[in-house]
Amino acid sequence: MAFILCAVCILAASLHDCEGDLRFASYYGDHMVLQKSPESAVLWGYGPEGTQVTITLSGPSKQKTSPVTVTKGIWRVTLDPVEAGGPYNVTAANQSSTATLTDVLFGDIWLCGGQSNMWLQMYKIFNASQELYLAGKYPYVRTFMASLQQSEIEQTDLIQVELPWSVPPTNTIEFSAVCWLFGRYLYDTLQYPIGLVESCWGGTPIEVWSSPKALQQCGLQQTNSGPKEYSVLWNAMIHPLLNMTIKGAIWYQGEANTDYNQEKYSCSFPAMIDDWRMAFHQGSGGQTALDFPFGFVQLSTDEKGSQTDAFPNIRWHQTADIGYVPNLRMQRTFMAVALDLPDETSPYGTIHPRDKQDVAYRLSLGARAVAYNDNEVSFQGPFPEEIHLFPMSLNITYDQGVSVTPSKDIFEICCTEIQTPCGPESPWVPAPIVHWGPTTVQLSTILCPPTEKVAALRYAWRDWPCGFKACAIYSTSGVLPAHPFIANCPPAQGYQQL
The missing domain is CATH 2.60.40 (Immunoglobulin-like)
Incomplete structure (x- = not known):
């Protein structure tokens, strides 16, 4: 230091x-x-x-x-x-x-933050050559990147600039793929200039991007040594940007918290969003909206066959344990579900899938709906509205039409002799899909032992729940995957409304 x-x-x-x-x-x-x-x-x-x-x-x-x-x-x-x-x-x-x-444009500024999946550069993604060629056709999407720096105190200005403001294709090859593609997709719709500000660092937990004030709200007051020292990237890579008027932010982070303060993420992530909003609003003299739109990527995948609940837990915590956004705790937010985009042969490790086009496109749908008030855009995958439990089956009613591919094990039920809360160590067994309708899915509960009752239901609750774009439930268009969820089940012939 x-x-x-x-x-x-x-x-x-x-x-x-x-x-x-x-x-x-x-x-x-x-x-x-x-x-x-x-x-x-x-x-x-x-x-x-x-x-x-x-x-x-x-x-x-x-x-x-x-x-x-x-x-x-x-x-x-x-x-x-x-x-x-x-x-x-x-x-x-x-x-x-x-x-x-010189050559200054006026448009919308989006800040792009997070860890290595936001950092992953354009030249590393699928179809990189074609994407870089296309970049030259978007001279009104401009890019800027802050340098990787840490500080023990809040900085007024950036310590160093990594890539100055550039007109594509200049510097696009080294720029964040998710950030660039998100901006490009927005430009296709908006047809006016987009400014993209990248400030991210691989392998970093949320605590380093959060101010002391945000951390204190979640009881996170201790510190680590080295690059995980609390608030050091907030101090050096976010605080200097607060005077900038921005339209919104997108975020791809959480992998580092699968094994670090995992149980706190449902507090620390919403608290960081709230704090950034207040800080940018105050720093810009009220020009940046107090509730500026904040989009994020729900974690993709890491280890095929993993039996831990780390990734499913963080995915759930990313929504403040509600399962979808926006919600009452996380208003004016939007989310790109990415658990159906695994990349088993990624040369950068399976934790770094190369399909960033679908991630950015799903984010752009959320931005169009939440940030630009386009009521015609569908941006959320299916999520259960009601769960009905019967003696040998369970019915799920979704909040929209569904496209269903039969699966024997992507749904799981927790079976117990007494009605107790189910956890990671509980006996979860598959609940195969047996029938479905325009908005409903019926599951068999026959694998639950006769002496036990179905106490809970979960969907895609694994690190790597399905193959590439091959999960069981999608929107009727087939574009948006259903959100993973976990829910307690009511007594037979009752229902739970989520």
Whole structure:
């Protein structure tokens, strides 16, 4: 950590001690995207103490701000709202110098965070050559990547930039595949500029991305050494971005918490979302929405044949133990179910499936519905509304039409002699699919011993529950897989409403 703090000191010296130097903060640059109307973009940077700085915007529309005074080496300006489009030149000027950003567009900014499945670069995915070729056809989807840095204290600015704002295909090969494809799919629908900001680090638990305030809400006050030290990436890779006005965020993380504070994830993940929302809202002076849309990928797969409940548990905890989003605890969120996208031959390890196109597309459907209020978009897979238990069978009524492929073991029931809560060590047995209708599935409970009763039901409750796009239940279109779930069962001839 001494090296990191030293690097911070060097950066601070270069930014604040250059006499007469006027500049923008680290994540502003040529080719960037600023948040469009109805929100207002925030610009800030560094300059000589006490001087007056004016921002001029020239392009399809023109704007000149009132002068602001540099205080403690920093100036900050909030533009009037600007409609989507461009290009613009943005100039900061004081009495003796200017700094100019060229080829600036206005559109929607999405922050992309998480661990290695968000980090996985474009050149590593299926059909990489074709995808990289297509990237050149999307000059209005721009990318930026923060460098991997840690800090023991909250940083005002990024310690280092990994990839500056770029026009594709420049730097796209090294950029997050999920982030890029998500932005590309959104552009196909929206037809205006999209800015993508990548800030992620492989192998990291949620605790390093969370502020001390968020961690305290879940009773997480202890720390680890090294890269798992609490809040070090919040300090270095998220906190510096808070002044930026953003449209929303997407997130792919949780693998590192399958064996670290797993039982806390149903608290720590929603708490981080809430905290980021408040922090970005305050940091942008109220321009970023207090409830900005937050999308995430429900964990895919890791080890075929694994008997542990680690991955199923985290998938469940990612929804605050409700099974779907948005819900009352996680409002204005959306989720891409990915457990049906395993990659047994991935050269990067089975924990890193190469099909990021389906992941990003499912995320983009959620964004269109939740962030852009498109009521015509289906973005959620089937989820049970009611469970009816009969002496030899169990009926599930889903919240939408279903496409069913018979399976003998993807559904499981817990059988007990007395009505007690079922857990990982309980006797779970398969419940084969025997009949189905437009919105219903009937399961056989014959494998439950005659002296025992069905106490609980679960679906796809395994690390690797099915083959590629071959789970048992999908939406009628076949595009969206059913969500995994676990539920207690009512007495026979009763029902449970989830």
